[in-house]
Amino acid sequence: MSSPWIEGLRSVSLSVPDLDQAEAFYTSVWRLEVAHRGADALYLRGSGRDAYLLALHRRDGAPQIQRVTLRSHSAEALAEVAKRAVAAGGQLLRTTSAVGDPAGGIGILVRDPHGRVFEVVHGDVQHGAVAPERDRPQxxxxxxxxxxxxxxxxxxxxxxxxxxxxxxxxxxxxxxxxxxxxxxxxxxxxxxxxxxxxxxxxxxxxxxxxxxxxxxxxxxxxxxxxxxxxxxxxxxxxxxxxxxxxxxxxxxxxxxxxxxxxxxxxxxxxxxxxxxxxxxxxxxxxxxxxxxxxxxxxx
The missing domain is CATH 3.10.180.10 (2,3-Dihydroxybiphenyl 1,2-Dioxygenase, domain 1)
Structure with missing residues (x-):
């Protein structure tokens, strides 16, 4: 069972009110590691190939989910997904362009009819094959x-x-x-x-x-x-x-x-x-x- 366009799930982006607290929890307790740290953003990776699994952005108030990021099989697949998402009733928020985060690559941004936001990327940074690490999320x-x-x-x-x-x-x-x-x-x-x-x-x-x-x-x-x-x-x-x-x-x-x-x-x-x-x-x-x-x- 496979999608002709989507390779898999890459990451999730959330907003949280306290990045210091988030870093302490997700590194010391949940056992991710910092991939990149910005003024108002924190990117956390596991032990696998993905550049990061969680992108945490500082925002006051209750946490919110910003987007779910999927990886496409090819650059051509991005154009197909963009076309099909609109035909399915979604909204194309960003056409194919460079992704402005530490993983890079190109991508599109889509909102479904009920307000969920999905990013689809291709060519993002991936690490070489690594052996699983004891007790760390992959x-x-x-x-x-x-x-x-x-x-x-x-x-x-x-x-x-x-x-x-x-x-x-x-x-x-x-x-x-x-x-x-x-x-x-x-x-x-x-x-x-x-x-x-x-x-x-x-x-x-x-x-x-x-x-x-x-x-x-x-x-x-x-x-x-x-x-x-x-x-x-x-x-x-x-x-x-x-x-x-x-x-x-x-x-x-x-x-x-x-x-x-x-x-x-x-x-x-x-x-x-x-x-x-x-x-x-x-x-x-x-x-x-x-x-x-x-x-x-x-x-």
Whole structure:
């Protein structure tokens, strides 16, 4: 299963009120490292090839999501995505041009019909192949975005970016663009907020050790440990100092064109369970409220 235009997920940009606090948390506790620091911006990378995974911009008030950045297969794909996004009801905010951030390259900026902003880049800086580092996030594996109109959002992602439906539960539509089971997912909601950002860890032990490290630092596991149904991935969910929901995950299911999408009837758990293992309780009110709070910044 793959998109003809989109290679994968690169990064997420957020605004937060305190960059010093953000740097302390995301380097010492979450275990990213600073890729670049500007007067009002902080770029944080993992141990993988991407120049950065999080771009944090200083802005007073509640955190907001500014954009989700995808990487295209080619420069030609950018023009195709731009054309298709507009045809699907989106708005082209920036035509193909140089990207003004430390990763460089060229890119476009698109807003979907409900105000979500996506950047698609090509030719951005990537590091050489590196071995996974113990307990450090490697890359982003997926982002889940809420939608008050899931079918419409799914249609836009399919038409504009060539994403395909991997699985659909009663709560989430999982969208695929490469061998990862899902890259973007759409959460059933009454708003269009950021639900969570998932960081890929080297293995299950790293997910668990990360949970212990977060707990020691005063950030308890909000949901987990567990193993999801769609994607078959291990998970621990947390809330960062600003209220953003973040996930450590590993062992994401790898799929190809032979994978058959399943529907809500195929993804039902026995009473009292919300994942394969049934160890952890269902997500509580604190997590659910945080998954509705971080909205896209108006442009």
């Amino acid at each position: 890359r982003l594996t997926h982002v889940v975005l809420n939608s008050h109109a899931v079918d419409e959002t799914q249609a836009f992602l399919t038409q504009a970016f060539g994403l395909r439906l991997a699985d659909r539960t009663a709560a989430i539509a999982f969208m695929n663009c490469n061998s990862d089971h899902h890259t973007l997912a759409i959460g059933v909601s009454d708003n269009d907020a950021l639900n969570h950002i998932a960081f890929l860890m080297p293995d299950g032990d790293a997910v668990m050790r990360g949970g212990g490290r977060m707990k020691d630092a005063g950030y308890p596991i909000q949901w987990g440990p567990g193993r999801h149904g769609p994607g078959n991935n291990l998970f621990n969910y947390f809330i960062d100092p600003f209220g953003v929901v973040i996930e450590y995950t590993a062992e994401v299911e790898q799929v190809d064109d032979s994978y058959l999408a399943r529907g809500p009837e195929d993804w039902k758990w026995p009473p009292g369970r919300v994942d394969q293992w049934g160890i952890s309780a269902a997500p509580g009110t604190t997590l659910k409220e945080a998954q509705r709070r971080v909205l896209f910044a108006p442009l």
